[in-house]
Amino acid sequence: MSETSPKLRAELEGIPTYKPGRPAAAGGPVAYKLSSNENPYPPLPGVMEAVASAASSFNRYPDMACTSLMEELAERFAVPVSHLATGTGSVGVAQQLLQATSGPGDEVIYAWRSFEAYPIITRISGATAVQVPLTPGDVHDLDAMAEAITERTRLIFVCNPNNPTGTAVRRAELTRFLDRVPRDVLVVIDEAYREFIRDPEVPDGVEFYRDRPNVCVLRTFSKAYGLAGLRIGFAIAHEPVAAALRKTAVPFGVSQVAQDAAIASLRAEDELIGRVGSLVCERNRVMEALRAQGWEVPESQANFVWLRLGERTTAFAQACEQAGVVVRPFPGEGVRVTVGEAEANDIFLKVTGAFHREP
Numbered sequence: 206m207s208e209t210s211p212k213l214r215a216e217l218e219g220i221p222t223y224k225p226g227r228p229a230a231a232g233g234p235v236a237y238k239l240s241s242n243e244n245p246y247p248p249l250p251g252v253m254e255a256v257a258s259a260a261s262s263f264n265r266y267p268d269m270a271c272t273s274l275m276e277e278l279a280e281r282f283a284v285p286v287s288h289l290a291t292g293t294g295s296v297g298v299a300q301q302l303l304q305a306t307s308g309p310g311d312e313v314i315y316a317w318r319s320f321e322a323y324p325i326i327t328r329i330s331g332a333t334a335v336q337v338p339l340t341p342g343d344v345h346d347l348d349a350m351a352e353a354i355t356e357r358t359r360l361i362f363v364c365n366p367n368n369p370t371g372t373a374v375r376r377a378e379l380t381r382f383l384d385r386v387p388r389d390v391l392v393v394i395d396e397a398y399r400e401f402i403r404d405p406e407v408p409d410g411v412e413f414y415r416d417r418p419n420v421c422v423l424r425t426f427s428k429a430y431g432l433a434g435l436r437i438g439f440a441i442a443h444e445p446v447a448a449a450l451r452k453t454a455v456p457f458g459v460s461q462v463a464q465d466a467a468i469a470s471l472r473a474e475d476e477l478i479g480r481v482g483s484l485v486c487e488r489n490r491v492m493e494a495l496r497a498q499g500w501e502v503p504e505s506q507a508n509f510v511w512l513r514l515g516e517r518t519t520a521f522a523q524a525c526e527q528a529g530v531v532v533r534p535f536p537g538e539g540v541r542v543t544v545g546e547a548e549a550n551d552i553f554l555k556v557t558g559a560f561h562r563e564p
């Protein structure tokens with residue numbers, strides 16, 4: 206038999222596989238997973254009912270146009286249905302945006318460090334990634350990003366708030382940046398954590414979409430709405446972009462279970478947003494406690510906090526695991542720690558208290 210393997214695209218060489226946050230080890234001391242920015246609350250009973258009901262007909266394909274959900278979203282955001290597109294999580298929609306805009310020879314700009322899917326999906330598209338370092342305060346350097354635009358730039362991600370630092374850019378700086386971006390370059394404002402923002406100066410990306418046809422806003426049901434496992438996210442964008450997203454979608458990618466759960470979640474929004482409020486209180490408690498312990502923590506507007514630990518990152522993640530929480534280390538840089546149940550956050554704060562005092 207020949208050793209020859211099928212020819213694969215050269216672009217795939219060296220692309221890292223997406224690394225999910227590790228789960229708590231079965232049978233080990235670890236009880237809490239704070240490594241994937243998930244919502245710690247279990248599904249609401251009403252959402253479970255919608256899921257069970259949709260599950261009873263999964264011998265059928267889902268509604269490919271997500272008609273009912275689109276109508277709900279259109280009303281909620283006061284946008285035409287033709288300006289909406291859904292996908293298998295917002296990361297699925299982000300990948301469709303790359304397929305729709307970028308290929309070999311094109312450039313995609315994003316901050317770094319930011320959401321780790323950006324380099325992966327950019328390289329899969331064949332385009333060149335242009336990574337612009339965050340400022341020393343771990344915030345997007347929008348001036349540097351504007352300066353990085355060339356004739357080849359096709360797409361720019363602005364992750365607001367940024368994963369993994371939790372930092373957010375404000376209205377004035379985002380406006381100034383968007384004013385500098387040529388109208389034929391797509392700016393994707395990734396708002397996966399939008400509902401956790403409390404700084405009134407951090408704008409809702411939808412404000413910018415309204416009069417800027419080159420702005421696309423990404424939202425997800427995975428975080429605040431707690432549907433991470435069902436894989437459903439959406440984009441709000443003007444018609445040419447939304448239409449391109451419909452073309453690049455995997456047919457029937459969004460299951461009926463996910464669609465119906467999303468609708469039930471929108472209808473149970475008061476309760477879900479109440480849970481988000483509790484998580485925001487916990488986030489603020491964690492940030493204050495860390496600062497009281499002497500840590501420098503960037504202001505998080507998301508459901509996680511960032512500790513820039515440099516070379517001590519791996520040792521810190523191990524200490525957390527021994528104490529009972531799994532966090533997300535980025536070796537040599539820092540750890541991202543999801544705000545979870547109060548007990549889990551307390552364990553994390555115990556580790557930070559002890560760890561900081563070590564040399």
Ligand SMILES: Cc1ncc(COP(=O)(O)O)c(C=O)c1O
Pocket residue numbers: 241242293294295296297320364367368395397424425426427433436437438
């Ligand atoms: C900034 C950002 N965008 C998008 C996503 C993708 O979320 P999903 O594909 O579950 O909608 C994540 C998930 O962690 C994220 O952090």
